Amino acid sequence: MARYTRLTEPIALITLNNPPVNALSSAVRSGIVDSVSQALKDDQVKAVVFCGENRMFSGGADIKEFSGSMSGPPLVRMIHSIEASEKLMVAAIEGVALGGGLELALGCHYRVANTKARLGLPEVTLGFLPGAGGTQRLPRLTGITAALELITTGRQISAQEALQLGIVDQVTEGNAVQAAMELALSVIGQPLNPRRLSLRPPVWSADVDSVCEVALARVKQHSRGAMAPVACVQAVRAAAMLPYSKGMEKERQLMDTLFRSSQARALQYAFFAQRNAGKWSLPNGARWNNTKARDVQRVGVIGLGTMGRGIAVSLVKAGLSVVALESDAKQLESGKKAVTAMLQRDAQRRGVGSPLHLLTFALSFHQLKDVDLVIEAVFEDMNLKKRVFSDLCKVLRAGTLICTNTSGLNVDELAKVTDRQHLVVGMHFFAPAHVMKLLEVVYGSRSSPEAVAVAMALGKRIQKVCVAVGNCPGFVGNRMLKLYMDQSLYLLEEGATPEQVDQALEEFGFAMGIFKVADLSGLDVGWRVRKASGLIGPDIDPVNPSRWRLGQRYCPLPDMLCQQGRFGQKTGRGWYLYNSPGSKEAKPDPEILNFLEDYRLKYGITPQRISSQEVIERCAFSLANEGFRILEDGIAAGPEDIDVIYLFGYGWPRHRGGPMFYASQVGLSVVLEKMEHYHRIHPDVPSLEPSRLLRRLVAEGSPPIQQWRNHIKNLHSQL
Ligand code: CAA
Ligand code: NAI
Numbered sequence: 001m002a003r004y005t006r007l008t009e010p011i012a013l014i015t016l017n018n019p020p021v022n023a024l025s026s027a028v029r030s031g032i033v034d035s036v037s038q039a040l041k042d043d044q045v046k047a048v049v050f051c052g053e054n055r056m057f058s059g060g061a062d063i064k065e066f067s068g069s070m071s072g073p074p075l076v077r078m079i080h081s082i083e084a085s086e087k088l089m090v091a092a093i094e095g096v097a098l099g100g101g102l103e104l105a106l107g108c109h110y111r112v113a114n115t116k117a118r119l120g121l122p123e124v125t126l127g128f129l130p131g132a133g134g135t136q137r138l139p140r141l142t143g144i145t146a147a148l149e150l151i152t153t154g155r156q157i158s159a160q161e162a163l164q165l166g167i168v169d170q171v172t173e174g175n176a177v178q179a180a181m182e183l184a185l186s187v188i189g190q191p192l193n194p195r196r197l198s199l200r201p202p203v204w205s206a207d208v209d210s211v212c213e214v215a216l217a218r219v220k221q222h223s224r225g226a227m228a229p230v231a232c233v234q235a236v237r238a239a240a241m242l243p244y245s246k247g248m249e250k251e252r253q254l255m256d257t258l259f260r261s262s263q264a265r266a267l268q269y270a271f272f273a274q275r276n277a278g279k280w281s282l283p284n285g286a287r288w289n290n291t292k293a294r295d296v297q298r299v300g301v302i303g304l305g306t307m308g309r310g311i312a313v314s315l316v317k318a319g320l321s322v323v324a325l326e327s328d329a330k331q332l333e334s335g336k337k338a339v340t341a342m343l344q345r346d347a348q349r350r351g352v353g354s355p356l357h358l359l360t361f362a363l364s365f366h367q368l369k370d371v372d373l374v375i376e377a378v379f380e381d382m383n384l385k386k387r388v389f390s391d392l393c394k395v396l397r398a399g400t401l402i403c404t405n406t407s408g409l410n411v412d413e414l415a416k417v418t419d420r421q422h423l424v425v426g427m428h429f430f431a432p433a434h435v436m437k438l439l440e441v442v443y444g445s446r447s448s449p450e451a452v453a454v455a456m457a458l459g460k461r462i463q464k465v466c467v468a469v470g471n472c473p474g475f476v477g478n479r480m481l482k483l484y485m486d487q488s489l490y491l492l493e494e495g496a497t498p499e500q501v502d503q504a505l506e507e508f509g510f511a512m513g514i515f516k517v518a519d520l521s522g523l524d525v526g527w528r529v530r531k532a533s534g535l536i537g538p539d540i541d542p543v544n545p546s547r548w549r550l551g552q553r554y555c556p557l558p559d560m561l562c563q564q565g566r567f568g569q570k571t572g573r574g575w576y577l578y579n580s581p582g583s584k585e586a587k588p589d590p591e592i593l594n595f596l597e598d599y600r601l602k603y604g605i606t607p608q609r610i611s612s613q614e615v616i617e618r619c620a621f622s623l624a625n626e627g628f629r630i631l632e633d634g635i636a637a638g639p640e641d642i643d644v645i646y647l648f649g650y651g652w653p654r655h656r657g658g659p660m661f662y663a664s665q666v667g668l669s670v671v672l673e674k675m676e677h678y679h680r681i682h683p684d685v686p687s688l689e690p691s692r693l694l695r696r697l698v699a700e701g702s703p704p705i706q707q708w709r710n711h712i713k714n715l716h717s718q719l
Helices: 026-041 063-067 075-084 100-107 122-126 134-142 144-153 159-165 176-187 208-222 227-241 244-259 262-277 306-317 329-350 382-395 411-416 449-461 477-494 498-508 514-521 523-532 557-563 590-602 612-632 639-649 659-666 668-681 692-699 705-718
Strands: 002-006 011-016 047-052 088-093 096-098 110-114 118-120 170-172 298-302 321-325 359-362 373-376 401-404 424-429 438-443 465-470
Touching: 002 026, 011 026, 011 176, 026 047, 026 075, 047 100, 047 176, 063 262, 075 100, 088 100, 088 176, 096 100, 100 118, 100 134, 110 159, 110 176, 118 159, 122 144, 122 227, 122 262, 134 144, 134 227, 134 244, 144 208, 144 227, 159 170, 170 176, 208 227, 227 244, 227 262, 244 262, 262 465, 262 639, 262 659, 298 306, 306 321, 306 329, 306 424, 321 329, 329 359, 373 382, 373 449, 382 401, 382 411, 401 449, 411 424, 424 449, 438 449, 438 639, 449 465, 465 639, 477 498, 477 514, 477 557, 477 590, 477 612, 477 639, 498 514, 498 612, 514 523, 523 557, 557 590, 612 639, 612 659, 612 668, 612 692, 612 705, 639 659, 639 705, 659 668, 659 705, 668 692, 692 705
Parallel strands: 011 047, 047 088, 088 110, 096 118, 110 170, 298 321, 298 373, 321 359, 373 401, 401 424, 438 465
Antiparallel strands: 002 011, 424 438
């Protein structure tokens, strides 16, 4: 797990060897301790160079070990003895040096990095802090301001930036081990005390308090309710105020609190859930590791509206060539301008050449004849999409995949009009598509495993977090979102205000409450969908609309707002008031409060006092309850996939893991009890009825979330 090699006369090499990222597992730490002691015993050895197998220094502590009881040599003590050693220690960084990996390098007396290496202390993203001296050593190298930024965000930096910040001593385009050896040979014999960061005094300066205040305000705003960033500020502040040993005590105290916190568990769960999402499986047994994806080089994008533009940009940025098609010259021109500007801005920002040569703009389907895959992003209209799909079949090569970006239409129905049902899948991007990381890959009943593999691989290539989901109205994300939105609207009917609901959700950790999000997306979008699906029609009285449609409770409030031209930010008025159309600052609107009061009076609803707890329970538990139904229906393979969808597509706070993880943390029996309670009070809302799977899991003793997949398998085998 750590290989000891004698190099030239005075140098020993210790190679961390734990693929794929050389995580500092208990065995690796033991190997390092043994190797260091071997080097110390060998009189011929004057210097030790640390490196990682396969040109990858280290991805830090082994996160898998955090859930069990820790064993092996403690990292803090190990790094301390490396730093205290009388022999010269040099880190040769290639690949990444992250978390404990960078802390190990900071314990060395010199650091050399390859130009392509990335360095960082991402512990905050896992719910704790760099607890192996990172919060005390890094500020002593970079100063407080840079250390605060790096440690509270977990941002990874390039070797060049690390050099500028003083984190590494040398950057090389060549082999870092070779460069580290040369450096070692040139400094052997020089005093080591000045290189031992723990011996440096606190990095106090007169503005420490104000710098920390600013950092604290920033982290509180950015990561609402997350404990780790706040603790990171406190730990770094200790590096400015206290000698090293006292600072380490502070680091340990803060780490002890964070390490076993529910937030740390949620964030570590999210880390693995994100990585597992790519390991898709279909109900028919096809999986990521038994299905081959063929290569895609040329992609057609149909429709250059809001979504098509972002999709085209994502594809081109990843080096794919794109043929972008619109319905008429005017639309094409406006799409072309927007896509070109986005790509040019991005190239400028990244200091790279513009990739516009990869783009072709087209008005005729014939120009798509050579593409390997098409992504359709025309209006959400089944008939239009069917026309596009059948026209495509007349020009595309036989093996070309046809993908739809529909938000929730039936993928099977679309596939039926084609001559290649097995090559049709959904690729559901999220707006803005060049920014949002989530991609739902929707397989229909006829989609081939290969088609799913191709869409998943393409998504990964354009750096999306891809989740394979089954075909049902709204798929996973939007199917659940509908119930979340419904609950928020019912809360307004029953006595809450948009601000109250949003505040409760923001305090829970959402970056934006649901009504602010609705104003941002545009209330008219859902209005059009409801009209198309027959929920709003000529037989509905616009002044006194019914609160009962298609056999269920219905809240007509958003329709009534749209009738008043309140479409959200774009019209300057929606659930909130804005200074002008397009402005972003949401202010409570007294007109909305009056409107809600009149509405309740008209329908004889006695307003209730709604607590924040009720808001969270009804919104979050409804999401989870529908998530259980989705698992029952086999639309998602496991709870982790649902959580990844909510983390990357819907702004669910990462330190709460996702709706399914949240339900598991609150306790399934509590969720069940609450859903029964709310369903009793609102029998006219069938979605509040606890799902079968939730009941079953509670009956089976509320197993941990990692075991739910087995229970779901059993449930399916009994159906
Ligand atoms: N511990 C355990 N497993 C890890 C790991 C770690 N630190 N880092 C990555 N892995 C695993 C992943 O789960 C994945 O496993 P599977 O193949 O079984 O899915 C595999 O290694 C490859 O990971 P990625 O798919 O993420 O590969 P990548 O090439 O895209 O990225 C990486 C590599 C940049 C190192 C990325 O994995 C990463 O960011 N890892 C986490 C780094 C981190 O947060 N380190 C801090 C750990 S905490 C710490 O160090 C605390 C302390 O000192 C006290
Ligand atoms: P949009 O209205 O912004 O753009 C649609 C574009 O398609 C228009 O530019 C239109 O000219 C073009 N178009 C229409 N018919 C065409 C044809 N026959 N050939 C070529 N182009 C044609 O719509 P938006 O928002 O981009 O939505 C597109 C699809 O993406 C819809 O299915 C929608 O449900 C889905 N979607 C939308 C999201 C959003 O937030 N806007 C999020 C995720 C999916």
